[in-house]
Amino acid sequence: MEAQFRTAITDLFGTRLPIVAGGLHWLADANYVAAAARAGIIGFITASSFENGARLRAEIDRCRDLAEGRPFGVNISMLPKPTPDEKVNEYIDEIIGGGVRFVETSGRSPEAFLPRLHAAGIKVLHKAPSLRHAKKAESLGVDAVSIVGAECGGHPGVDLIGSMIQGALAGAAINIPMLLGGGIGTGRQVMAALALGVDGVTIGTRFLVADEIWAHDDYKELLITLKETDTALMMQSVRNTVRALRNSTTEIVNDLERTQAGDFSVLRPHVAGALGRQAYLSGDASSGALSLGQAVAFADRREPLARIIERIEAEMISTTNALSRFH
Numbered sequence: 001m002e003a004q005f006r007t008a009i010t011d012l013f014g015t016r017l018p019i020v021a022g023g024l025h026w027l028a029d030a031n032y033v034a035a036a037a038r039a040g041i042i043g044f045i046t047a048s049s050f051e052n053g054a055r056l057r058a059e060i061d062r063c064r065d066l067a068e069g070r071p072f073g074v075n076i077s078m079l080p081k082p083t084p085d086e087k088v089n090e091y092i093d094e095i096i097g098g099g100v101r102f103v104e105t106s107g108r109s110p111e112a113f114l115p116r117l118h119a120a121g122i123k124v125l126h127k128a129p130s131l132r133h134a135k136k137a138e139s140l141g142v143d144a145v146s147i148v149g150a151e152c153g154g155h156p157g158v159d160l161i162g163s164m165i166q167g168a169l170a171g172a173a174i175n176i177p178m179l180l181g182g183g184i185g186t187g188r189q190v191m192a193a194l195a196l197g198v199d200g201v202t203i204g205t206r207f208l209v210a211d212e213i214w215a216h217d218d219y220k221e222l223l224i225t226l227k228e229t230d231t232a233l234m235m236q237s238v239r240n241t242v243r244a245l246r247n248s249t250t251e252i253v254n255d256l257e258r259t260q261a262g263d264f265s266v267l268r269p270h271v272a273g274a275l276g277r278q279a280y281l282s283g284d285a286s287s288g289a290l291s292l293g294q295a296v297a298f299a300d301r302r303e304p305l306a307r308i309i310e311r312i313e314a315e316m317i318s319t320t321n322a323l324s325r326f327h
């Protein structure tokens, strides 16, 4: 299949398809990101999954070996607790030293780090949960923005505006390459996003069942059984909303928020990242804060990431053909 989907995003990243595999805490490692690269999209190794710069650098080097010369990037997430500037700078040292050309930032403004990244020739994609934040990032000089709607796994922001609205507003308002994410998992939806005027899509949840995701197969088998109603929001009272797999942790946290709204210290023990990692390792997802979006409804089987992307691409092509009947 020839590249039929050239956009400002494929031009920026040098990819075949206008699809970005967003950072996935604990899970977006070299194996996954290199698989994305080989399949014709771009993925981002998630820096916060690595305890220090040296570990991140080893992962970057491993990804380069596996990516067969294709582009890839590193994600710097500055939430849930504001990541200290020194830690971010430590990651940036290794990103620059490792010759990485693309960075995805999220969680808070990337302003303080843009001069260093740009001086090193790195293109910065900033991910935001609202048009307001995306406009701000555009004004700061980022190279591309990604807006995620309320349906997304992870951090949908506090306003919880759906992706269809966000895309329609942003397509007309943003003047740099831009992506829409949140609830996207099919080729028809990719084409709908492009129709809204954005240049590509960000996907997280749909790719969680890929073979290259190291989480336990039991977890992936569970995801395949889930529907769009099986996620829950939590941490709204501390203005750090997270959409996650509905389990005992989302129940407990929501109960605590009803009685002790706004007090993160009582929630912290339940949402600790280590518990989530343990769930991925064991496959027992009955507890732990496990980011998950409504697009889990589209996860229908375990298979290589390249195969998932191939199926999305085939649907993009058939949708384009089907829409031509309106010509």
Ligand SMILES: Cc1cc2nc3c(=O)[nH]c(=O)nc-3n(C[C@H](O)[C@H](O)[C@H](O)COP(=O)(O)O)c2cc1C
Residues within 6 Å of the ligand: 021, 022, 023, 024, 025, 026, 027, 046, 048, 075, 076, 077, 105, 106, 107, 127, 148, 151, 152, 153, 154, 155, 181, 182, 183, 184, 202, 203, 204, 205, 206, 290, 291, 292, 293, 294, 295
């Ligand atoms: C398990 C999981 C972990 C995530 N971790 C991060 C992260 O560490 N940093 C980040 O910027 N985004 C993170 N995200 C958000 C994704 O990069 C992406 O923006 C989002 O998944 C898109 O919406 P979707 O889940 O509906 O596909 C995560 C999402 C999931 C599902």
